[in-house]
Amino acid sequence: xxxxxxxxxxxxxxxxxxxxxxxxxxxxxxxxxxxxxxxxxxxxxxxxxxxxxxxxxxxxxxxxxxxxxxxxxxxxxxxxxxxxxxxxxxxxxxxxxxxxxxxxxxxxxxxxxxxxxxxxxxxxxxxxxxxxxxxxxxxxxxxxxxxxxxxxxxxxxxxxxxxxxxxxxxxxxxxxxxxxxxxxxxxxxxxxxxxxxxxxxxxxxxxxxxxxxxxxxxxxxxxxxxxxxxxxxxxxxxxxxxxxxxxxxxxxxxxxxxxxxxxxxxxxxxxxxxxxxxxxxxxxxxxxxxxxxxxxxxxxxxxxxxxxxxxxxxxxxxxxxxxxxxxxxxxxxxxxxxxxxxxxxxxxxxxxxxxxxxxxxxxxxxxxxxxxxxxxxxxxx
Amino acid sequence: xxxxxxxxxxxxxxxxxxxxxxxxxxxxxxxxxxxxxxxxxxxxxxxxxxxxxxxxxxxxxxxxxxxxxxxxxxxxxxxxxxxxxxxxxxxxxxxxxxxxxxxxxxxxxxxxxxxxxxxxxxxxxxxxxxxxxxxxxxxxxxxxxxxxxxxxxxxxxxxxxxxxxxxxxxxxxxxxxxxxxxxxxxxxxxxxxxxxxxxxxxxxxxxxxxxxxxxxxxxxxxxxxxxxxxxxxxxxxxxxxxxxxxxxxxxxxxxxxxxxxxxxxxxxxxxxxxxxxxxxxxxxxxxxxxxxxxxxxxxxxxxxxxxxxxxxxxxxxxxxxxxxxxxxxxxxxxxxxxxxxxxxxxxxxxxxxxxxxxxxxxxxxxxxxxxxxxxxxxxxx
Numbered sequence: 001x002x003x004x005x006x007x008x009x010x011x012x013x014x015x016x017x018x019x020x021x022x023x024x025x026x027x028x029x030x031x032x033x034x035x036x037x038x039x040x041x042x043x044x045x046x047x048x049x050x051x052x053x054x055x056x057x058x059x060x061x062x063x064x065x066x067x068x069x070x071x072x073x074x075x076x077x078x079x080x081x082x083x084x085x086x087x088x089x090x091x092x093x094x095x096x097x098x099x100x101x102x103x104x105x106x107x108x109x110x111x112x113x114x115x116x117x118x119x120x121x122x123x124x125x126x127x128x129x130x131x132x133x134x135x136x137x138x139x140x141x142x143x144x145x146x147x148x149x150x151x152x153x154x155x156x157x158x159x160x161x162x163x164x165x166x167x168x169x170x171x172x173x174x175x176x177x178x179x180x181x182x183x184x185x186x187x188x189x190x191x192x193x194x195x196x197x198x199x200x201x202x203x204x205x206x207x208x209x210x211x212x213x214x215x216x217x218x219x220x221x222x223x224x225x226x227x228x229x230x231x232x233x234x235x236x237x238x239x240x241x242x243x244x245x246x247x248x249x250x251x252x253x254x255x256x257x258x259x260x261x262x263x264x265x266x267x268x269x270x271x272x273x274x275x276x277x278x279x280x281x282x283x284x285x286x287x288x289x290x291x292x293x294x295x296x297x298x299x300x301x302x303x304x305x306x307x308x309x310x311x312x313x314x315x316x317x318x319x320x321x322x323x324x325x326x327x328x329x330x331x332x333x334x335x336x337x338x339x340x341x342x343x344x345x346x347x348x349x350x351x352x353x354x355x356x357x358x359x360x361x362x363x364x365x366x367x368x369x370x371x372x373x374x375x376x377x378x379x380x381x
Numbered sequence: 382x383x384x385x386x387x388x389x390x391x392x393x394x395x396x397x398x399x400x401x402x403x404x405x406x407x408x409x410x411x412x413x414x415x416x417x418x419x420x421x422x423x424x425x426x427x428x429x430x431x432x433x434x435x436x437x438x439x440x441x442x443x444x445x446x447x448x449x450x451x452x453x454x455x456x457x458x459x460x461x462x463x464x465x466x467x468x469x470x471x472x473x474x475x476x477x478x479x480x481x482x483x484x485x486x487x488x489x490x491x492x493x494x495x496x497x498x499x500x501x502x503x504x505x506x507x508x509x510x511x512x513x514x515x516x517x518x519x520x521x522x523x524x525x526x527x528x529x530x531x532x533x534x535x536x537x538x539x540x541x542x543x544x545x546x547x548x549x550x551x552x553x554x555x556x557x558x559x560x561x562x563x564x565x566x567x568x569x570x571x572x573x574x575x576x577x578x579x580x581x582x583x584x585x586x587x588x589x590x591x592x593x594x595x596x597x598x599x600x601x602x603x604x605x606x607x608x609x610x611x612x613x614x615x616x617x618x619x620x621x622x623x624x625x626x627x628x629x630x631x632x633x634x635x636x637x638x639x640x641x642x643x644x645x646x647x648x649x650x651x652x653x654x655x656x657x658x659x660x661x662x663x664x665x666x667x668x669x670x671x672x673x674x675x676x677x678x679x680x681x682x683x684x685x686x687x688x689x690x691x692x693x694x695x696x697x698x699x700x701x702x703x704x705x706x707x708x709x710x711x712x713x714x715x716x717x718x719x720x721x722x723x724x725x726x727x728x729x730x731x732x733x734x735x736x737x738x739x740x741x742x743x744x745x746x747x748x749x750x751x752x753x754x755x756x757x758x759x760x761x762x
Contacts, residue, residue, distance in 0.1 A: 132521030140513030
C-alpha cells in the first residue's frame with residue numbers, strides 16, 4: 001500500500017482522484033500494490049464531493065502523516081505550491097506535479113532537494129498533458145545528440161489559430177469560442193502571450209540539455225498580433241500558422257537558442273497537421289532523425305493520465321529513485337534567436353511577402369530600409 | 382564498465398557499433414559508466430572493418446566470456462537468432478534485440494526466461510525503429526485502459542503508397558524506386574504482404590494486453606492489389622491509402638480484434654499525414670484520449686538509436702531488472718475483425734463507391750447480391 005495525498009481538488013486534482021478510483025484494479029496491477037488516497041487538501045469546502053472524509057485544509061496534517069509517502073501537487077502557480085512541495089520533500093515524501101510554472105521556475109532546486117533525499121520528483125504532466133514526452137525524451141532518445149526541439153505546446157492558442165485559419169474567425173471570435181468550450185481560462189493571458197508555451201519549452205530544454213533553462217532567458221512572443229490577412233497569406237501559400245516553442249542545441253548538449261513565437265509552418269511538416277487543442281513535440285536527434293509526439297496537451301483527463309503514470313512509476317521506485325531531471329545552471333542570460341537565420345513572412349500595407357533567409361539582426365536592418373516599417377513579421381519554420 | 386557483445390554486423394549491427402563509438406562520451410554519461418564492446422560475431426569476414434580485432438564466428442567464446450554482461454542481437458530471423466538469444470539468457474546475459482520476428486514469435490518464452498534469471502530482455506527497436514513507443518506505451522500510458530492501437534508500421538509499403546498517391550506511380554514503379562533508394566529489401570515480400578507490419582502490431586498488442594498475441598492469430602492482407610483507380614478515388618474523396626496494423630481491446634486489457642490491411646484514412650486523421658518511409662503509432666486510451674508517436678520506422682541509425690537506449694537502460698538496471706513485457710497465452714485462436722463494423726470502399730468495373738457501415742460478415746453477404754463480385758474492397762478507418 002502506497003499512501004497518497006492530493007494537494008488541490010480543482011480540474012486536474014479531481015481528475016486524478018476519479019482516475020485512481022475508476023481504474024483502481026488496473027493501476028494496482030501496474031503499480032504492484034494498492035494506492036491509498038489518504039488526504040485531499042483544498043481551501044474549498046469538499047463536503048459535497050465523494051471525498052468529504054479525506055478533506056483537509058491543514059498541510060501539516062499531511063506533512064506529519066507517516067503513512068503518506070507520495071504527494072501529488074495540483075494547486076498550480078509558485079506561491080503555496082512551492083511552499084508545500086518544498087516542505088513535502090523535506091518531510092521525505094515523493095512529489096508528483098503537473099505544474100509547469102513550478103518546474104520551469106524552480107525545477108533545479110526541487111530536483112536537487114529530491115536527489116539529496118533519494119526521493120522521486122516527477123512531472124510528466126507538466127508538458128503536453130497526457131502525451132508521453134519527458135520519459136521518451138530522457139530515456140528512449142538517450143543515445144542521441146539532440147539538435148532541436150519544436151513544440152506546439154499550448155492548446156488554447158492552437159485552437160484559436162486553427163479557427164482563424166479554417167473558419168476565417170477573427171482572433172476575438174476564436175478566443176470567445178475557446179472560452180465557451182472551456183478550452184481557455186477566463187483570463188487567458190498566459191495562453192495567448194506565449195507564457196505558458198515558454199514554461200513548457202523551458203522544461204523540455206532543461207531535460208534535453210541537463211541544465212536548467214529559465215523562462216526569463218526566453219524571448220517570448222504571443223499570437224495577439226496575427227490577423228486575417230496573415231492567415232489568408234498562409235492558406236494561399238501552403239502554410240499553417242502555429243505558435244511554436246523552439247530550442248536549439250549546440251553539441252555537447254547545450255541549449256544556445258530558445259524562444260517562443262508564431263511561425264509559418266509548411267503544410268508538409270508534421271507539426272502542420274496538429275489542429276485544435278492538440279499539442280505536439282517534434283524532436284530532431286543525430287541518430288533517430290525526426291520524431292514527433294502528438295496528443296491532447298491539456299485538460300482534466302489527459303493530465304490525470306500523466307500524473308497517474310508518475311504515481312505508478314513512483315510506487316515501483318520507492319527506494320531506487322527514478323531520475324528524470326537536470327542540474328542547476330549559473331547562467332540566466334537570454335538565449336535569443338537573434339543570430340538564427342530564417343525566411344521571414346512580412347506584412348506591409350501592400351500585403352504579405354516572404355524574404356530570403358536571414359538572421360533577425362539582418363532582418364531588422366533590412367526592414368529599416370523599407371519605405372514604411374512592416375506591420376508584422378513572423379519566421380517561417 | 383559494462384561488457385557488450387554484438388551478434389551480427391549487418392546494417393543495424395554496424396550502426397550500433399558506430400553509434401557507441403560516435404556518441405561514446407554522451408552515452409557513458411547517460412549510462413553512468415563505460416560501455417565496452419568486446420566481441421562482434423558475424424559469419425562474414427570483418428578483417429577490413431574497424432572492428433577486426435573484436436570479430437569472432439564462435440558464439441561460445443561470447444557465451445563463456447564472464448566480462449560480457451549484455452548481448453545485442455542484430456542477426457534477424459528466428460533460426461540462429463533464437464538459438465543464440467536463448468543461450469545468452471541461459472548464460473546469465475542481458476539481451477537486447479530489434480528483431481521483431483523473434484519477439485513476435487517467441488517473446489513470451491524469452492521474457493519468461495529473462496524474468497526467471499532476473500535479466501533484462503529489451504526490444505524497443507523492434508517496433509517503429511527509433512520512435513519511442515514501447516516504453517511510452519507501457520509506462521506513460523500505464524494508468525489507461527486502452528481501446529485501440531493503429532499503426533503505420535512498415536516504411537517500405539508506406540513509401541510505395543505515398544508514391545502511388547502523390548506521383549501517380551504504379552505499384553511496380555513505386556516498388557522499383559523503393560528498392561533503388563535502399564528502402565525495400567531485394568526480396569520485399571514481408572513488406573508488401575503485410576507480414577512485417579503483422580509482427581509489429583503483435584508486439585504492440587502483446588505489450589498493451591499483457592498476453593502474447595501471435596502472428597498466426599492475425600488476419601493479414603498486403604498492398605499488392607491496390608491500383609491507380611483506388612488511389613484516384615481516395616485522392617478525390619479526401620482520403621489517403623495506408624497499410625494499417627490495428628488492435629482493439631476489450632476491458633479489461635484483452636486484445637479481441639487484431640488485423641493488418643490497407644485502409645482509406647480520412648485526411649484529417651493524424652495518421653493521414655504520415656508519408657514516405659515514416660511510421661506512426663496512434664493509440665486511444667480511456668483517459669489520455671488520442672496520442673500518436675511518429676518518426677523513422679526503420680533504417681540503420683534510427684534502429685541503432687533505439688538499441689542504444691536499451692543498452693543505456695540495461696546498464697542502469699544491471700541488478701534491478703527493467704520489466705517491459707507480457708505473460709504467455711494459451712490461446713492461438715484467430716482474432717479476426719469479421720464482426721468489426723466499417724464503412725467499406727468497393728471497386729467494381731463501374732468505379733469506386735463507399736458503403737454504409739457494416740461488419741465484414743455483412744459486407745460479404747451484401748457483395749454476393751451484386752450483379753458482379755467487386756474487384757477489390759478496403760475498410761475506411
